[in-house]
Amino acid sequence: MTSPKATICLWFDKEAEEAARFYASVFPDSRVGAVFRAPSDFPSGRAGDVLTVHFTVAGIPCIGLNGGPAFRHSEAFSFQIATDSQEETDRYWNAIIGNGGQASDCGWCRDRWGLSWQITPRVLTEALAVGGEEAKRAFAAMMTMQKIDLAAIEAARRG
Structure with missing residues (x-):
């Protein structure tokens, strides 16, 4: 199996x-793939500590790097997860919030590690794509x- 050309690297403290x-x-x-341990001590850890974790989120290849507390996640990066129903929206939202996360506005939330998520129903995306008054009403509701x-x-779409 060859590795993908591009992979998102997410910096964590130790988690x-x-x-x-x-x-x-x-x-x-x-899914979670390979877990690599540090071959020797490094600035924020010891030999044998988990250094990187290769994983996939909703089909997107990622690497989690345990780089220590120097850098934090911000809303400048987020995963946007498209949903098809209120049940699916609720399931993802509640999983993130219920596991130590924090709610924000307009479908955004943050997980316990500080990573931002946009739980975005397709009906909202479709309404905004239509434009005009329908998009304005959907946007105002959001x-x-x-x-x-x-x-x-x-x-709101129907007016």
Whole structure:
């Protein structure tokens, strides 16, 4: 098996493997692959500590790097997960929030490791793509929400 040409590298303090296993348990088409241990001591760890974890989130290849506390995640990077129903939206949102995460606005939330997620129903994306008054109404409705309410977005689309 050849490795992908591009891989997203996510910096963690010391919890890359725990985070990868959580993501694999929540999102379909996700798994944990190889776990590599440090061959010798490094600035934020010791020989034998988990250094990198190769994993896939919703089909996207990633590497978790246990690089220590020097860098933190921010909203400048997020995973956007498209959902097809309120049940699916609720499931992902509740998994992230219920595992020490934090709710934010407009479908965004942050997991316990500080990584941002956009749990975005396709009905919202489709409404915005239509443009015009329909998009304005859907956008205005979204701006009042944390977790996206599909029924409210659909009602806003209809006016």
